[in-house]
Amino acid sequence: MERGHTLFLTRLVLLILVTVTTCECQIHGSRANQAETLMEFRRSRKYQTRVSMVSEDMLTESGLGEMKTDDSGRKMDDDYIHEGLPGQPLSTLSIFKQYAGYINVDRVNGRSLFYYFVEALDDPSSKPLVLWLNGGPGCSSLGVGAMLEIGPFGVNPDGKTLYTRRYSWNKVANILFLESPAGVGFSYSNTTSDYDLSGDKRTAMDSYAFLVNWFRRFPHFKNSDFLIMGESYAGFYIPELAGVVIKKNMEGQSSSIINIKGIMIGNGIMNEDTDDKGFNDYLWSHALISDEIYTKLTQNCSNAVNSEYCKNLEEELGEEIGDIDLYNIYGPTCPRLPHGLTVRKKRHSGLDPCEGNYVEAYLNLPNVQKAFHANVTKLSYPWATCSKLIVKWKDSPKTMFPIYKRLIALGLRILLYSGDVDAVVPVCGTRYSIDAMNLKVIKPWRFWTDATKQVAGYKVVYDGLTFATVRGAGHEVPRFQPRQAFALVKMFLANRD
DSSP, rough: OOOHHHHHHHHHHHHHHHOOOOOOOEOOOOSHHHHHHHHHHHHHHHHHHOOOOSSSSSTTSSSOOOOOOSSSOOOGGBBBBOOOOOOGGGGGTTSSOOEEEEEEETTTTTEEEEEEEEEEEEGGGGGGGEEEOTTTTTTTTTIIIIIIIIEEEETTTTOOEEEEEOOOOTTSSEEEEEESSSTTOOOOOSSGGGGGOOOOHHHHHHHHHHHHHHHHGGGGTTTTTEEEEEEETHHHHHHHHHHHHHHHHHHHOOGGGOEEEEEEEEEEOOOOHHHHOOOOOOHTTSSSOOOHHHHHHHHHHSSSOOOOHHHTTTTHHHHHSSOOOSTTTTOOOOOOOTTTTSSOOOEEEEEEEETTHHHHHHHHHHHHHHHOOOOOOGGGOOOOOOOOSSSEOOOOBSHHHHEEEEETTTOOEEEEEEEOOSSEEEEEEEEHHHHHHHEEEEEEEEEOOOOOOOOEEEEEEEESSSSEEETTSSSSSHHHHHHHHHHHHHHHTTTTO
């Protein structure tokens, strides 16, 4: 993604500064992608006062709210994308079904969440159902998850046509992409004040309401094995939603039970203190900052002290790191187009760092929005990868440890994975977090391989969860290493350690 050198480095430095205990998080600013948005969010909650904290264990929280019933009257066939997506390769038009539309999760305020659903390539009735969530908070699962990572299509440099993704995850599962909360992507609310009330708790409850109503629209998937997957700030979204689903399953009638089997999270935040320690240590261990800066950070900036001193490290740290992509530290960055040019040339191999720009152009085409059944009359803004409407975040926990412990005790399958060249939520931060939970090692650290029999990463099996790394992958693992990520999801769906 294109970004100014100074602004980018400002976000980077402020991320690692002092921690305060409470804040209502202001997360506005440039929001080009989910990694930058997460960095801005983590910076903001260190310096401002959080009015309320979400419960750190939604499995035990009472008064989670009444489930809202969707009253739109729409049926599954109303959301069917009959003629495929604009620019879709003709050879793929009749291979699998695609659906898109809205589920209303609040009749009073008119909050409606947008989804894109892709059936499995073969025999969808026998395949599991995966809900995919991207993070931010405030970034689009349609634009990032579907169009950049695991969906059946990517966008060509012309911003108008699509290519077939070789390692699309609908080869092994039915995939449901949700734009959440309201204000993200094509999701909206008729009550604009809703956007200032977004937070972890409402996101979890709205997502649960979405699921129950989506299954009513798609009843033939009601008994399918259900799994929640995603990345980044979804490291909070996913355990929280899983906790709500399980609690509601325990309380609810059989008609509303969701057959949840597991969660799978990539480069997800887990715990504020260990995430921050991992960030500092990763920068130093990967030779991005000097010994001197690292010493200053670890000795003076790990607690709510010396904040002005820590802020003053900003310029020095920026000069040391330079203009690199922190969510893929060895990857290329997207250069600015030369003056007068509006279309980039197609890259014939390897990662295209500018593909997010093509996706944003594609999803703002009127014929594309019509094909997706996007209710653009309700949107006073263009589609964006990360929302410009959500400028506050009402509640957020410091840690996921209590929810993880309850999910583990209930026997939910859990896979955490880390691309090892991501500096935003780096592998060492996740390892620190898992270590802090004091889980027993069942199978020690060992390499794992993909279909080519090459070492794809390393994994360790604990009593309650599995942790895996993916070699050479950045913050969005399926985008940077699609073959290895595909092997990982197949392994998880097959319940193989």
